[in-house]
Amino acid sequence: MSFQVRKLLLVIVVLHVSACSSLGVKPWERNLLAKKQMALTSSPINAALDDHIYFSKEASSGGRGFAGGGCGCN
Amino acid sequence: MNKSLSFSAALSAAVSALFVAPVTSVKAEESNAWKLDSAVMYYGETDRVQAVEVIVGGKKEFEDGHFLDLKFTFDTLTGASATGAVAQPNIQSFTRPSGNGRYTVSANETPLDDTFKDTRVQLNAQWTQPLKGEYTLSTGAHLSKEYDYLSLGINAGLAREFNQKNTTVSAGLSLGQDTITPEGGLPIPLYEMPHYINSPNGQPNNTEGSSSDFDASRDRSSDSKQIVDLLFGVTQVINRRFITQFNYSYSNVDGYQTDPFKVVSVVDENGVTLNNIYESRPDKRQKNSVYAQGKYHLSKSVVDVSYRYFWDDWGIKSNSIDAKYWMPMGKGYLEPHIRYYQQDEADFYQPFVTRQPEVDSNVSADYRIGKLTGLTLGLSYGFPLNNGHEISFRAELYRQKVTDPGVNNIGVINQLDIFPDVDAVIFQTNYSF
Numbered sequence: 001m002s003f004q005v006r007k008l009l010l011v012i013v014v015l016h017v018s019a020c021s022s023l024g025v026k027p028w029e030r031n032l033l034a035k036k037q038m039a040l041t042s043s044p045i046n047a048a049l050d051d052h053i054y055f056s057k058e059a060s061s062g063g064r065g066f067a068g069g070g071c072g073c074n
Numbered sequence: 075m076n077k078s079l080s081f082s083a084a085l086s087a088a089v090s091a092l093f094v095a096p097v098t099s100v101k102a103e104e105s106n107a108w109k110l111d112s113a114v115m116y117y118g119e120t121d122r123v124q125a126v127e128v129i130v131g132g133k134k135e136f137e138d139g140h141f142l143d144l145k146f147t148f149d150t151l152t153g154a155s156a157t158g159a160v161a162q163p164n165i166q167s168f169t170r171p172s173g174n175g176r177y178t179v180s181a182n183e184t185p186l187d188d189t190f191k192d193t194r195v196q197l198n199a200q201w202t203q204p205l206k207g208e209y210t211l212s213t214g215a216h217l218s219k220e221y222d223y224l225s226l227g228i229n230a231g232l233a234r235e236f237n238q239k240n241t242t243v244s245a246g247l248s249l250g251q252d253t254i255t256p257e258g259g260l261p262i263p264l265y266e267m268p269h270y271i272n273s274p275n276g277q278p279n280n281t282e283g284s285s286s287d288f289d290a291s292r293d294r295s296s297d298s299k300q301i302v303d304l305l306f307g308v309t310q311v312i313n314r315r316f317i318t319q320f321n322y323s324y325s326n327v328d329g330y331q332t333d334p335f336k337v338v339s340v341v342d343e344n345g346v347t348l349n350n351i352y353e354s355r356p357d358k359r360q361k362n363s364v365y366a367q368g369k370y371h372l373s374k375s376v377v378d379v380s381y382r383y384f385w386d387d388w389g390i391k392s393n394s395i396d397a398k399y400w401m402p403m404g405k406g407y408l409e410p411h412i413r414y415y416q417q418d419e420a421d422f423y424q425p426f427v428t429r430q431p432e433v434d435s436n437v438s439a440d441y442r443i444g445k446l447t448g449l450t451l452g453l454s455y456g457f458p459l460n461n462g463h464e465i466s467f468r469a470e471l472y473r474q475k476v477t478d479p480g481v482n483n484i485g486v487i488n489q490l491d492i493f494p495d496v497d498a499v500i501f502q503t504n505y506s507f
Contacts, residue, residue: 023237023240023241023310023311023312023313024237024238024240024241024310024311024312024313025238025240025311025313025314026238027238027239029314030314031314032314032315032371033311033314033317033371035371035376037376037400037407038317038369038371038376040309040317040319040367040369042378042400043504044111044131045111045112045113045129045131045504046113046468046502046504048129048145048147049113049115049127049129049502052127052149053117053472053500054415054448057442057448057472057474057496057498058392058415058417058442058446058448059386059388059390059392059417059420059442059443060361060363060382060384060390060392060394060415060417061325061361061384062303062305062323062325062361062363062365062384063321063323063363063364063365063380063382063384063394064321064365064367064380064382065305065323066229066246066248066303066305066323066325067301067303067323067324067325067361067363068227068248068250068301068303068325071194071196071218071220071223071225072192072220072222072223072225072252072254
């Protein structure tokens with residue numbers, strides 16, 4: 001499974017590098033993307049609180065950011 | 075119409091570009107003040123853990139693109155936590171992890187350790203600045219201290235933008251060192267939990283055991299683990315309304331990862347607990363995850379969907395799907411949230427054992443590394459205040475359904491619910507200024 005996922009990831013990265021030149025917007029077309037609610041992590045504080053809860057209560061961590069540690073809660 | 079709009083937009087961009095120097099310097103002066111973001115969160119499980127967490131974060135731009143982020147976190151935990159011991163049809167008694175006294179658990183109840191109590195302070199600092207070309211460098215450090223736990227870490231990340239900043243490729247490294255020093259020392263893995271009581275006046279009460287029994291179950295006062303995390307990411311703007319992110323993260327944890335407060339029940343053929351032994355987890359763990367996120371701007375609202383697949387060499391695999399829908403509401407916004415999580419158990423997870431495990435083997439009955447699902451439903455509401463500050467409120471329900479990984483329940487355990495659900499509520503207020 002992990003090998004397949006790695007392969008998939010590689011494909012995604014290669015696709016990005018090769019196809020990204022046809023994607024995207026011009027600098028003056030960023031009015032919607034510049035809104036706070038369009039930031040990938042629109043509330044870093046909420047993300048930190050959620051990460052702490054789920055790190056404490058579930059066996060998985062990381063993904064959006066480092067898998068980390070930081071507390072003795074797990 | 076569209077043509078003339080985009081022409082005027084292009085013209086205004088060109089005019090801005092001509093005056094780029096004065097515009098940015100004015101902007102820099104305006105944005106040089108600290109921007110503060112704060113939150114107070116209450117997390118409460120039914121009959122179990124209660125937590126209050128306060129975060130205050132500040133961000134300051136020193137010169138164009140040079141940012142300092144500081145974050146202070148304080149949290150306090152009280153309540154009871156599942157010990158891993160299996161429920162029984164009779165009252166059970168357990169020695170506290172500190173060795174000071176004992177606690178009892180009613181018949182048919184999941185054993186919870188009611189001495190769960192901690193206060194934690196955490197500091198994070200992160201510096202981000204542009205480098206030559208299209209590169210951005212970010213470095214940071216964190217310190218987290220609890221009564222019995224210390225976590226230190228440093229991190230660095232490098233990002234490069236391509237294709238008119240529509241593509242960002244990043245790589246990051248984080249190094250951490252965690253040290254645990256529980257009151258009463260670290261129990262010897264797989265060793266039988268002793269019966270020992272200190273009476274309130276400090277005089278040992280040896281009717282059910284002795285201090286030497288307790289001391290014999292401990293082999294050291296503290297231990298540590300080292301964490302190396304790698305994170306690789308690609309962010310891609312698809313079009314004016316659509317942005318995506320893809321991450322791969324790897325984490326290598328080396329050192330003490332057993333939970334010194336957890337035990338496993340050894341039961342006989344009738345399901346009756348003979349004794350409880352301290353759990354044991356491997357001292358190495360490699361975690362991986364792939365993460366994909368997409369954010370799409372509809373005419374006014376925003377859809378945010380993310381997915382993570384996680385796997386590690388303990389045998390744990392999990393899927394997480396998270397979706398938020400941001401929509402304008404009056405002057406502010408409303409944001410419903412749903413998250414679904416599904417996890418397969420670790421190879422060494424066993425709700426109970428029927429014989430003493432072999433020396434150096436691993437076993438844990440901690441339901442958090444067992445087979446479970448989690449469902450979160452939430453709603454946020456936020457709006458700007460007249461002074462330009464912003465306030466928001468969040469309420470969420472979180473339910474964990476713990477499921478039988480396929481063990482053959484025996485004897486008295488058959489009649490008991492040894493996989494109870496865990497329900498929690500989350501209330502939160504944020505204030506930004």
